[in-house]
Every structure is written in C-alpha cells, then in structure tokens.
Amino acid sequence: MKVVELFINFTKKSLMEFSLFQLANIFLVVFLAILLFRFLWMTFLNTFNQPAVWKEARKEKQVSKRLLKSERFYPDKVRFYTWWIQVERLKTEKIEGDFAELGVYKGNSARILHQMDPSRKFHLLDTFEGFAERDLEEEEGKGKAATYTSRDFADTSLQKVIRKIGGNNNIRVHQGYFPDSVTGIKEERFALVNIDADLYNPTKAGLEFFYPRMNPGGVIFIHDYNKKWPGVVKAVDDFMNGIFEVPHLIPDRDGTVLVIKRQKKSLKPL
Ligand SMILES: C[S@@+](CC[C@H](N)C(=O)[O-])C[C@H]1O[C@@H](n2cnc3c(N)ncnc32)[C@H](O)[C@@H]1O
Known part of the structure; x- marks a missing residue:
C-alpha cells in the first residue's frame, strides 16, 4: 500500500517539489527496475549471446520445439x-x-545431439555404472579424478537414459567398459563423436578408436580439457x-x- 501511496503522491507532485536526495533515490529505483526487467526479458526470451545463424534458423522455423526447449x-x-x-x-557439407x-x-548431452539430427544412427557408449576402478587407479592421484571413486556417475541406468533421450529407433546402446564395448561398431564410419569420459584411459582409447573411423569433415569433441582433469589433457596432447x-x-x-578430420583437397592441374 505504501508503494501505491508513494506512486500517487509522485504523480500529484511536480518534480520540483522533491529534494535532490529523493530524486536520486527515485532515479536509482527506476534504473534498478530497468536492469531487472532487462535481465528477466533476456532470460525468459532466451536471447543471451545467441549466434546470428541460430536466430536466423529459429526465424525460418528450422529448429524443432524440443531443441528450442533444450x-x-x-x-x-x-x-x-x-x-x-x-x-x-x-548437413550442409553432406558429411555422412x-x-x-x-x-x-544420464543422457543430457546425448539427448541434445540426437535432437539436433535425429536422422543419424547414434551410438551411446558407457558402463552406465560409473568409472572403472582400473581407470581411476591410473590417474596418478591428480586433479578431480583423485577425489572420485567408482561410485561417481553410477547413479544412472540405461532405462532412464533411453527414457530421457526419448529418441527414435536410431539409438544404439553399447553398454560396458570402453574400449571392450566396441565390438559391434568396428565397421562403422562416423560424422560426429562426443568424448566425455573424464579420465586418461577412456579418452585416449576413444581417440584411438574413433579418429581413424571419422569420415573426412567429421568432427570430434573432447570435453573437460582443463587443469581439473589432467588425464583428459594428457590424453588429448599425447594423441594430437x-x-x-x-x-x-x-x-x-x-x-x-x-x-575436424582433414578433408582431402585435390589440387587442380594448372
Ligand atoms: C562426465 S560423465 C558424461 C556426461 C555426459 N556426457 C553429459 O554431458 O551429461 C562421464 C561418463 O563417462 C563414463 N565412463 C568413464 N570411463 C568409462 C569407460 N572406460 N568405459 C565406459 N564408460 C566410461 C562414466 O560412466 C560416466 O557416465
């Protein structure tokens, strides 16, 4: 009620009737209200730092509702x-x-990648039971891995992941210790691989397995290249x-x- 009274008084009085201190306060409140409004507007309309190409695709209705929500x-x-x-x-370069x-x-990144192109066969590789003891032992007690046990990332299940992804019949699951779990995909060729296994052994083994199987123009992402995960940094550096x-x-x-796997460019004869 006080705020309403203040507002009524404010509209009745002319600006000249306020002291400098009151005017400064009014200015501050208005300024903060504008900032708050701008923050809420940008958060809920989700316009923070969107790339122009994404905005364009949204405008052209080329982005699915599920992906927009993600x-x-x-x-x-x-x-x-x-x-x-x-x-x-x-898609544009027709990389198969x-x-x-x-x-x-739990399938968070997998769900998004599948939403981005549901037409691709998508292979999911994980123990779905957390890290393997032998991989943790080889981290030499450094970085975040030193504080992790085989119970970390074990709070998931294949059924939950499948439900979360809510995908079509292009999803293929290869449950088990990597690289032992690759038996069914040795003959496949890849356009996109996301390696997010946190430790040296699976990251290095992942690069060794997938790199030669990438089609030219295909892309590999390796997550957590930072000092908290020295095993990942070493695996990437060793391989690269x-x-x-x-x-x-x-x-x-x-x-x-x-x-990005190198694309063969043929030199045209002069
Ligand atoms: C950081 S989580 C993945 C997070 C997920 N990409 C996301 O963004 O939501 C790391 C996962 O790697 C798996 N992992 C680590 N080493 C593995 C190995 N040798 N074989 C199979 N899975 C492994 C763990 O079970 C864990 O689920």
Missing part, C-alpha cells in the same frame, strides 16, 4: 551452439556417418601430437577441444 535450459550455451553449428555444417558419444551418464589436424579449444565452461 536450448533454454541447457546451462552451457557456448557448448550447445558449438554442437549445433557443427551438426548443421555436417553416424554419431557417437563416449560417456553418456601424432595427427595432421590442428585441435581448437572452444571457450565453453569446461573447455572442449574440437578436431
């Missing part, structure tokens, strides 16, 4: 848009091949030393390395 709630927008731009590039994710956990491609670090929250 965008709204996914906390790492840079990671989200990087995936999307790469998936769109694969399956999608795969090594390190699925031996390939032609230049890895790129994406400025998303945890640092994702992106590698």
Whole structure:
C-alpha cells in the first residue's frame, strides 16, 4: 500500500517539489527496475549471446520445439551452439556417418545431439555404472579424478537414459567398459563423436578408436580439457601430437577441444 501511496503522491507532485536526495533515490529505483526487467526479458526470451545463424534458423522455423526447449535450459550455451553449428555444417557439407558419444551418464548431452539430427544412427557408449576402478587407479592421484571413486556417475541406468533421450529407433546402446564395448561398431564410419569420459584411459582409447573411423569433415569433441582433469589433457596432447589436424579449444565452461578430420583437397592441374 505504501508503494501505491508513494506512486500517487509522485504523480500529484511536480518534480520540483522533491529534494535532490529523493530524486536520486527515485532515479536509482527506476534504473534498478530497468536492469531487472532487462535481465528477466533476456532470460525468459532466451536471447543471451545467441549466434546470428541460430536466430536466423529459429526465424525460418528450422529448429524443432524440443531443441528450442533444450536450448533454454541447457546451462552451457557456448557448448550447445558449438554442437549445433557443427551438426548443421555436417548437413550442409553432406558429411555422412553416424554419431557417437563416449560417456553418456544420464543422457543430457546425448539427448541434445540426437535432437539436433535425429536422422543419424547414434551410438551411446558407457558402463552406465560409473568409472572403472582400473581407470581411476591410473590417474596418478591428480586433479578431480583423485577425489572420485567408482561410485561417481553410477547413479544412472540405461532405462532412464533411453527414457530421457526419448529418441527414435536410431539409438544404439553399447553398454560396458570402453574400449571392450566396441565390438559391434568396428565397421562403422562416423560424422560426429562426443568424448566425455573424464579420465586418461577412456579418452585416449576413444581417440584411438574413433579418429581413424571419422569420415573426412567429421568432427570430434573432447570435453573437460582443463587443469581439473589432467588425464583428459594428457590424453588429448599425447594423441594430437601424432595427427595432421590442428585441435581448437572452444571457450565453453569446461573447455572442449574440437578436431575436424582433414578433408582431402585435390589440387587442380594448372
Ligand atoms: C562426465 S560423465 C558424461 C556426461 C555426459 N556426457 C553429459 O554431458 O551429461 C562421464 C561418463 O563417462 C563414463 N565412463 C568413464 N570411463 C568409462 C569407460 N572406460 N568405459 C565406459 N564408460 C566410461 C562414466 O560412466 C560416466 O557416465
């Protein structure tokens, strides 16, 4: 009620009747209200730092409702848009091949990647029971891995993941310890692979398995390239030393390395 009274008084009085202190207060309140309104507007209309190509695709109604919803709630927008731009590039450049994710956990990233291109066969690889003891032992007690046990990331289940992804019949699950779990996909070729396994062993094994099976133009993402996960950094560095491609670090929250498999360019004769 007090606020209403103040407002009525304010509209009755002319500005000259307020002291300088009151005017300064009014200005501050209005300024803060504008800031709050702007923040809420941008959050709920979700217009924070959207890339122009994404805005354009939305306007042209090329983005599914499910993907729009995922965008709204996914906390790492840079990671989200990087995936999307790469998936769109694969479509435009007609790069064939399956999608795969090594390190699925509850299916958050897998769901989004599947929504971005549901027409691709999508291989999900995880123990769905958390880290393997032998992988943890080899982390040499460094970084975040030193505080992890085989119980971490074990609070998931295949059924829950399948339900969460809510996908079509392009989803293929390969449950078990990686790389032992690859028996069914040795002959496949890939267009996009997301490696998010946190530790040295699976990350290195993932790069060794998928890199030679990427179609030219295909993209590999490796998540968590940062000091908290020294095993990931070492696995990426060890592997990248031996390939032609230049890895790129994406400025998303945890640092994702992106590698695009070299496309053969033929030199035209002069
Ligand atoms: C950080 S979580 C993945 C998070 C998920 N990509 C997301 O964004 O929601 C890491 C996952 O890697 C899996 N993982 C780690 N080492 C593995 C191995 N050797 N074989 C299979 N899965 C493994 C763990 O079980 C865990 O679910």
